[in-house]
Amino acid sequence: MNLIPYAPWLVWAFPTLSSLLVLLVALFSKKARDYFAVIVCLMAFALAFSMVPDVYFNALEGLSLTAPWVPPLNVNAGVCVDPLSVLLACLVTFFGLVITVYSLGYMAGEEGLTRYYFFMLLFIGSMTGLVMSDNFLQLFIFWEMVGLCSYSLISFWYKRPETVRSAIKVFLMTRVGDACLLAGIGFLYADLGSFSFSYIAANIGKVPMPHLTTAAFLMLFGAVAKSAQLPLHTWLYSAMEAPTSVSALLHSATMVKAGVYLVARLMLLFGSLSALIPMWLPTILWIGTVTAFIGATLALSTPDIKGVAAYSTISQIGFMFAALGAASTASSSGWFASILHLVSHALFQGLDFLLIGGIIHATKTRDMRLMGGLRNAMPITFTFSIIVLLARAGIPPFISFFSKELIFRSVLWSGNFYAAVMLYVSTAITFAYTLRVTILVYLREKSEYLKQIHVHEAPKIMLLSSGVLAATCIISALLGNPISRFMHIEIEIGFGEILKMSTLVFLFTLLVGGASVYLTYYSRISLPEKVKRLRIALSKVLENGYFFDTLYEKAVPRAVSTFSSGLRLLELTFFGELPYLVANGVIRFSKIIYEHVENAFFNRLPYLFASGVLGIAHATQKYLDILVDELLYMVTHKTLASASKLRKVGSDSMEHYVAAAIIGVLIIFILILITFTMLR
């Protein structure tokens, strides 16, 4: 059956969905759950590998690999089947398989393993989905999902406060990068109206240069944060709180490579434009070079065995970034060197972590100062660790020799002499710190601490998966040419390359690094006082990781929390109380009104009014009485007076008297009547 139309989808959908099934299977039996996870990983690896022949023979022309997803935004879900994606998908699923098998031994007997396998499968699915995405929306979702899985897996031992704090730090620091990546994607979408890789690659010329520059730098910053490059590298060391199997899968072999993948992918998308973006490639080159150096020096100074592995990862990814920065286009040797180094680094670093897991398992400590003499107690682990030593140093014919050589060559060709020198120095230090670990852990005398406990070889199942990786490491020496053909890049990587002048220079560099460590531990040369003081100062700087963490863990959080506390105080005292202040003010005002206006005035107003009316009534009564009396008197008086006049006028006519008297009485009667009515 030809899987090709389905394999690119299934390879990430299958583990992602199976992660939910883990929860179901766990209900029946714990053993079934563990083996279910292994089988899922095996099938994912088979699916990934099934895509290889078709990509190799270019059998995918014209195949539709999208499906509608968010139609209003013009987004289709899709898969990208090109050499880069498929190579990384194979790598991710291969490591997923090996490390899940390793977990059977390493994590045996832990509590919460359902959660562990759930997130491991979800991670493998998301990581494969990330490299298989054919658009930025999907890529960003998976990008965040792997961050989420990383957070959940780091905080696997959630009862340790230190672990919880580290997990938060890791998630937050990578989130800063995610926000930048989102911004970069937004810039591209704003100009092109599409997230699709193929559309962007075809129309990249339409984006104005300033926008392209901004987007490229923002996305680079996202990649830098995810891949733990300077200045956001410190999270990787904190991530070492995770179980070692998690560190092996997420924090060395796969997830941290997402940044390298993203930059490599961007170069494919930008095509010839990537060299035209001002300062973009040099920035990548120098970030990589400086990180490679700083990471190597930190690895040389830390006493923590996992710390060495973490800083070494940072440093080696720095090599990959430097190579990408030296590439002008996606088909040049720098680009390929970076991908090749990605593969070779995953192999030896993964193996290194698996061995460290066994050592921590046996000695119950991460501190190398408490170790020593493990070559007798753990002979197989020791043998494998020699492979790590040789592979990490880049001794020919390990594949890392070719990848490192290719990196040096491409950096030199790009004309960055100083960067190349710095990378050579970093390589010397790389050999030095690996040798130091070997001496401290395996070669020197047994420590007091180890004499008290019984140290045993790692369980068989762990040795089995380490063995598989060790074998792959050795076989990989032959893989250089197949990979370059698979990537359709015309760079010959044969053993003939070893017989060159540059190999000698390289080996000499390693010798210098190795000799210095050897002398430090095995011979007692007394150093001059000045050098000693310098060494103490230097070790102070190194112990504090160049003070990056002082900034991230102390200064920034303290500033934010001080500011927030200030705001909270403002909130509680001002905003929280303001409504009550206003309400109290209103109430107080109302009281004043009540006392002075209402009680003093309005409440008494009806009485005032009533008494006023009464007063008027009294006054009226009083004065009206007098008035009426006066009037009566006046009228009577006038009447009498006119009557007496009348009598004088016509005393003879009796009728006049009678009439006048009647009228007078009438008037008086009326007046009395009026007075009475008025007074009633």
Add this chain to the structure above:
Amino acid sequence: MGYTLLLVMVLPAMVVPFVYFVGKKSFKGAAFLIVLVCLADIALLLTTVPAILNGVDHRYVESYYWIPVLHASFTLFVDGISFSMAIITLILILAAALFSIDYMHERKGLAEYYTLLTLLSIGLVGVFITSNLMLFYFCWELMLLPSYFIIGEWGYREAYRAAFKFFIFTHAGAIFVLLGIGAIFMVTGDLDMFRAKTALMAANPEFVKWVLLSLTVGFAVKMAVVPVHMWLPDAHSEAPAPMSALLSGVIISAGAYAVLRVSMGTVFPAIMGTDFGGMFLHGLTVFGIITAFFGALIALVETDIKRIIAYSSIAHMGYVLFGLSLFPFQEPVTGTVLHLVNHAVSKGLFFLSAGAVMKQLEIRDIREMGGLAGKMPITATASTAAALSIAGAPAFACFMSEFIIFVGAFQTINSDGFYLVPTAFMLVATVLSLAYALRFLSHVFLGETKHESAIDPPRYMKLAMIILAVFTVILGVWPTFFIQLISSASLL
């Protein structure tokens, strides 16, 4: 067909007395009655989907004779935006009712509680499905009264104090709203949102300006935009958990919906393109940033389990305001409405899970908690889903909507350079939101176990949390249904 939307409004109203009398006998019965009504309403609303997708203007309208003097007819309508808001409201009420069964069972006066909850649901759904401003205002006030009593009577600590603050603030806001609505009626003689929009185009822009400001200020109080957010932290944290979920999930979203529908949809077109129009949008952006940072920063140092979530609500209204200020671009508006939906579900879940923790432990200071993940696995899972959604992590609801808002913001930058700096600020705010979400999770659920006897809450509380958690994940993975509906709605 024909009476679908009327039924959606009338059904809860008719059930109110039944809820009361059933509640007197058995509070469980009352809660299930509410659940049934919600389910019936959801089913009724779902029947309108074809009409929305294929209808004229992508709307489904019902109109009834009502108050002729005011030219007010009882107009109900749904378009993609209203539909999404109404559906999510009903889902939240359903979950709140279920959650209340176990959460409230030892409290007194449960018949009254469920009756008030039913009353509240009329107003909540009504606000989203009417296009008549008079009816809108009626429902707007109907949201307020039952919530005042629920917070006051069944809340914690100084509940009536918080409820009073809530009431005074939102009522003061409502006055501005009423002022605006009155002004619209004065100018246009019409109270229908869509007809008024056309009529306002002809009005004097100087006047329309004030209408817009008055309405927006009124709605902003409900939305809890800094500096008129003061009612929110108290009301959210003192209310019983189901009410907090509704307050934070729906009631403040109603404010945002009103800004979008009335301020932006009805009034804003009249002054779009003028200088003031641009200034107004930029002003919203600035307030959005202030609100987002203010909420997120305080959530980062707050120690009260519910106040953290309350402040995160403020922060998220900042995002919404930012999204609204990108009006009238299609993507940001779609993203904003989707964010309201997603935020409602996630924040509802967040409050319910916090309520479960509070109920089981009877403490509320997160410094006294720790290691509960092993003891309360379902609550922990639900809370983690909610917190990560709030933080904008993918596979959970809010990620998708935030992503769309940001993509829209970058499109807007191309036509208006002003938005460059605000967008950068909002990206920083997403980091802060992850910070407080992780701080919450690590303090409450991770670390050393401090409460050995803690267990998961009873089954109905679990059921409510599971329902919302499932929605949180579904909306995160497959938002297509809502996106299609929302983007079909035309605001201009």
